[in-house]
Amino acid sequence: MxxxxxxxxxxxxxxxxxxxxxxxxxxxxxxxxxxxxxxxxxxxxxxxxxxxxxxxxxxxxIAGGMFNPVLFRTLGKTWQADAIIPFAHVFYPEFAKALNQEIYFPRKLVRILNQQNKVDWAEAAKTNDFLDSEIKEYFQQDIVQQLHGSASINLAGNIDVxxxxxxxxxxxxxxxxxxxxxxxxxxxxxxxxxxxxxxxxxxxxxxxxxxxxxxxxxxxxxPMKPAKGDVIIIHAPLLKTDHIINRKVWIVPLGDDYYKVGATYRWDDRTETPRQDALDELITSLEEFLNVPYTILDHQAAIRPTVGxxxxxxxxxxxxxxxxxxxxxxxxxxxxxxxxxxxxxxxxxxxxxxxxxxxxxxxxxxxxxxxxxx
Ligand SMILES: Cc1cc2nc3c(=O)[nH]c(=O)nc-3n(C[C@H](O)[C@H](O)[C@H](O)COP(=O)(O)OP(=O)(O)OC[C@H]3O[C@@H](n4cnc5c(N)ncnc54)[C@H](O)[C@@H]3O)c2cc1C
Known part of the structure; x- marks a missing residue:
């Protein structure tokens, strides 16, 4: 029994x-x-x-839920990108349909460039087909500062995990x-x-x-090397973009003028309690390029299962x-x-x-x- x-x-x-x-x-x-x-x-x-x-x-x-086939450090492709990215672009829309939920958001991921990036990007785009070679201003400068322009990545997007x-x-x-x-x-x-x-x-x-x-x-x-990350949710009614923006931090649109901003890395903290120093870091990095007012509505943290x-x-x-x-x-x-x-x-x-x-x-x-x- x-x-x-x-x-x-x-x-x-x-x-x-x-x-x-x-x-x-x-x-x-x-x-x-x-x-x-x-x-x-x-x-x-x-x-x-x-x-x-x-x-x-x-x-x-709490993840950003992004897929991005480019490694910004080298401007090369992430590991296995040619196999995993096309696969993901079939898997998620099918899953979304089966769930009858909007979870899949293919969209531009726009990288704000610095002077060096600008030179490297043009060169790397010749061999990395995930890099769009066009460098321009994707945003008005009084909304998002891009002194050296910005450029976008093909086949990027995000999932509502x-x-x-x-x-x-x-x-x-x-x-x-x-x-x-x-x-x-x-x-x-x-x-x-x-x-x-x-x-x-x-x-x-x-x-x-x-x-x-x-x-x-x-x-x-x-050999787990867990990496704690903090994110914030902001309301920024003047930003008005559907693109993911990336500089030192990323901004992912959530709809209705809400955005997720992240993320930090801490290697020595096994708690999921949000950290003040991580919040300060996110705000400082965000304000280096975001020129419109915003309100912070939430602050969350969790631990990524990263292997050695x-x-x-x-x-x-x-x-x-x-x-x-x-x-x-x-x-x-x-x-x-x-x-x-x-x-x-x-x-x-x-x-x-x-x-x-x-x-x-x-x-x-x-x-x-x-x-x-x-
Ligand atoms: C701040 C932040 C931003 C991120 N942004 C991105 C991003 O933009 N793109 C991306 O690809 N990845 C991102 N990641 C990484 C991504 O979140 C992870 O790769 C992924 O979510 C790991 O999923 P998981 O299922 O292995 O682990 P988890 O999400 O930790 O899930 C494990 C699950 O198992 C449950 N569980 C654990 N032990 C037990 C038990 N004994 N019994 C029952 N249930 C149990 C837990 O409650 C949990 O539900 C981010 C992570 C963080 C922290």
Whole structure:
């Protein structure tokens, strides 16, 4: 017999578990990574249940949500841009349609140039087709200062990540595939060919807990270098733009004269509490180019799941094959996750024999064995 009501994590998350549930995959964590993985599983016809406790980590829920195929430091392409960007531009509109929500906003990303950038941009645009070679003034100078002009990036845009996650969880709940609550690692029982958590019996568990993977006893061998970031929401009625603007900070339009401005980086703070020094930094950088009045309405912070070598963490545990991970999306989850979720599903369904070495979590397996004393 099964308990009619069960406490999941002892801190308020409970739900009714009526009967034993069998599934193929139990996805732990419903941020951007878990959400996109689940959606991809759906496309591949795979059975899954997602468990998420919103609020344990909030990177996806406060992110700028941008996709930008250009590395501003070098003006080259970001890693795998030629593959991941076209993929994202198919994945998100399809997902938006399935959710019946406006989550996908392809738009110009306009970079404000300095004197050196201006020279470098023209040169780099000859070989990087994501750079629009035209340098001009995208804004009036009394609104956005661009003494050396500005230039735009092709195939950029942003996603409303929070809306995407929340709408999908609502849909999954209706299908009885979403369980709200936090998983405690001690409650997971590993059998030879399956894993049990409470009354859910899965062939495999896939962990997608963002930077909280640091607490996961099976995957804490991965070299997480979590990067805290702060953002603010502003109201700027005179700005009137649909473009993303980028200089030291970025501005993403949210509609109705609201904008998100971000983001800072802090490597030594594991709290999601907004910081005064980060707020000061955002305001100083914003006021270097924004010439119109604005009001700050909100200030949020969260932690990016960034890996030491800046590549995702995907695949099975080095020893326990039915425990897996899909994480490490770092600062670029919006671009990386759809392509690599598809790559992972090809592996899981036997269409691909190997996971790309650069993203395979087992590239760090030495640390697992070393920590074990092997
Ligand atoms: C300020 C800021 C700005 C950013 N801007 C961008 C951007 O413009 N473009 C971009 O591509 N990326 C951006 N990022 C990065 C992006 O947010 C991440 O790549 C991505 O959101 C990571 O998603 P995730 O699902 O791995 O992690 P998370 O968002 O942390 O999600 C993990 C989920 O798992 C849940 N969870 C954790 N442990 C448990 C447990 N034990 N039981 C149940 N649930 C659990 C958490 O509550 C959460 O819901 C930004 C990040 C920050 C902080």
């Amino acid at each position: 099964f308990a009619a009501k069960e406490t999941i994590d002892g801190d308020g998350g409970w739900f009714i578990i009526m009967k034993r549930r069998e599934t193929k995959y139990l996805i732990v964590g419903g941020g951007l990574a878990g959400t996109i993985l689940a959606r991809t599983m759906e496309k591949y016809g795979q059975d899954f249940i997602m468990v998420d406790k919103p609020g344990k980590s909030n990177s996806s829920r 929070k809306l995407m996650i929340e709408s999908y969880q609502r849909d999954l709940k209706k299908q009885d595939r979403f369980w709200p609550g936090g998983i405690q690692y001690d409650d997971i029982e590993i059998q030879e060919n399956s894993v049990t958590w409470k009354n859910i019996h899965a062939e495999k568990v896939i962990f997608c807990e963002g930077y909280l993977v640091e607490k996961n006893p099976w995957f804490n061998f991965t 070598d800046r590549r995702p963490l995907i695949g099975p545990h080095p020893e326990i094959e039915n425990l897996m991970i899909f994480n490490g999306m770092g600062t670029k989850g919006v671009m990386l996750a759809p392509y690599f979720a598809d790559h992972f599903l090809q592996y899981l369904t036997g269409k691909k024999e190997e996971i790309m070495e650069r993203v395979d979590v087992r590239r760090f397996q030495r640390t697992w064995y070393k920590n074990k004393g092997g």
